[in-house]
Amino acid sequence: MTKHLKIIDYAITSLLRRRYKSFAILAAYSLTVTTLASVLFLTHALRTETDYIMQGVPDLIVQRTIAGRHELIPVDYAEKIGAIPGVSGIRPRYWGYYYDGLTEANYTLLGSGGEPAPLQMLTGRLPVNPGESAVGAGVAALRGSAVSGELILVNSRNIGVLFQVTGLFRSESNLLTNDLVVLTDRDIVDFFGFPPGEATDFAVSIPQSSEIQTIAAKIKQLYPDTRPITKRELTRTYDMVFGWRSGMMLTVFCAAIIAFCIMAWDKATGLSADEKLEIGILKAIGWDTADVLALKFWEGLIISLTAFLSGMILAYVHVFFFNGFVLAAVIKGWSVLFPTFRLTPAFNLFYVLIMGFFTVVPYVASTVIPTWRAAITDPDSVMRG
Amino acid sequence: MALIEVEKVSKVHNPGLADEMKALDGVSLSIERGDVAVLTGPSGSGKTSLISLIGCMARPTEGKIRVDGKDVVKLPERFLTDIRRRRFGFIFQQFHLIRELTVLENVLLPLYPLETSFRTMKDTALAILHKLRIDGKKSLKIKNLSGGEQQRVAIARALVNEPQIIVADEPTAHLDSRLAQEFMDILKLCNQEGKTIIIATHDPFIQTNPLVSKTIAMRDGRLESMKKK
Secondary structure: OHHHHHHHHHHHHHHHHOHHHHHHHHHHHHHHHHHHHHHHHHHHHHHHHHHHHHHOOOOEEEEEEEOOEEEOEEOOHHHHHHOOOOOOEEEEEOEEEEEEOOOOEEEEEEEOOOOOHHHHOEEEOOOOOOOEEEEOHHHHHHHOHHHHOEEEEEOOOOOEEEEEEEEEEOHHHHHHHOOEEEEOHHHHHHHHOOOOOEEOEEEEEOOOHHHHHHHHHHHHHHOOOEEEEEHHHHHHHHHHHHHHHHHHHHHHHHHHHHHHHHHHHHHHOOOOHHHHHHHHHHHHOOOOHHHHHHHHHHHHHHHHHHHHHHHHHHHHHHHHOOOOOOOHHHHOOOOOOOOOOOOOOOOOHHHHHHHHHHHHHHHHHHHHHHHHHHHOOOOHHHHHO | OOOEEEEEEEEEEOOOOOOOEEEEEEEEEEEOOOOEEEEEOOOOOOHHHHHHHHOOOOOOOEEEEEEOOEEOOOOOHHHHHHHHHHHEEEEOOOOOOOOOOEHHHHHHHHHOOOOOOHHHHHHHHHHHHHHOOOHHHOOOEHHHOOHHHHHHHHHHHHHOOOOOEEEEEOOOOOOOHHHHHHHHHHHHHHHHOOOEEEEEOOOHHHHOOOOOOEEEEEEOOEEEEEEEO
């Protein structure tokens, strides 16, 4: 034990002695781990966010399509759909996209009539009276609504409408609410100029998930111009979107892995003349082969664990405190109004351990193996200079 | 019984390769406890190869080497290391100190693999440095020392394990006559403490020094003569 503590002490001294080289390796290694871990944290956190979003999605959404194009749906369709056995509730939803020429950004305008659970992350309150609104952090930032308490939007009749801001969505909900403007249902109908008795779509509640497909088929049969979208279909769409983006992340991941392999290979392919000489000296003055290997093992472990831990911490800070600003553009999508959302810290310990295994072990091996080759030779060569 | 017995030892470097070279050819000799033995001979005569074998830093191609009666040729590597650690102290031609370490850290090096505490290690090393009158420079890095000071550190490192046998390869090659005399004075002290000293050199100053008790002359890998004073 004492011997190993002393060898660890010498390993630290050796690393400090070669401080520039050690620091360069540590920096490159940390950067690689930061990239790998950022990809890991970001994809996992986004998947968690997706799951979170999906919790608030209705069991079934019913849209109307004409010639394949999304069209407003008559509210009176709700009566027959609501009467289908297995349907516990149906409500019309009023929403639409709004392009704001002033800020060159797209907002989502949504009626407040019965909001899904995540929209409760609000400071203030949802609009209750005409002329009131609740806005996402992105909209508030662009339009200065948090300060002025007002929001002006141009309606379908090309008239500016002033809304009082009664609520502000908190940053934790940014992925969901960044571009969101919530108005009363009546204001939405009036703002977009929806014809009376028409809504954007229906949200249908079906307690028995096994009945969703059957009910969707019945709705389609009842109203052939509708398009029932099940929660499962939405989940699949999200999976495909994130799957595609995960593919891009995988590319970044592979590049980082390749960089790491090159570094490990470079290290594994040989020792410098000074390193060989030092091994020879240590052996000549009484260090055993096992002592030399222990020294290099500890050197490798100190470097790799330090780099791994600092890389993980940097990645955690990068993703969850700075919103993954380096990689986020790749993964967050095409919205003009990029959400500056704060991801909920979430990571899979198993992946972290796997990553630790695939970075620390090869590095330590690439440190020890060439040393072993040098350490098993006779120290006679040192005697010769 | 002699402390070191070398019996018909041969050493071939790089056997089977294009640069194969026979460094030693059937050398036999013995060194008694307390001897100050000098290996002489021109460059390439096999001096360094012979002290490498005696110091258990390499194995002979043929022949036997006994240290304190024990045949070391067939011993596994870890036993050879143990013998090197406990019985031998080496002083290399170019000192082979680690330049970026301090004087104290260099002297501590042979003690790291032992199960002794840091405090004991440090006390032992400081005592040796004090004895060699270089303790005032214990915190300086090797690269900041003069040649003579570096050699004192190399000697301190060789002595820190309290070895029975000191092996030195061309120890005065880079020293002026004053420093060479200082070196011999230190060896004299060691010899008075009962240590056996083996020096490979072609420096006439050492060869003719009164401290030397045995002169072993080498030529072309063979023993040319062995004279006891």
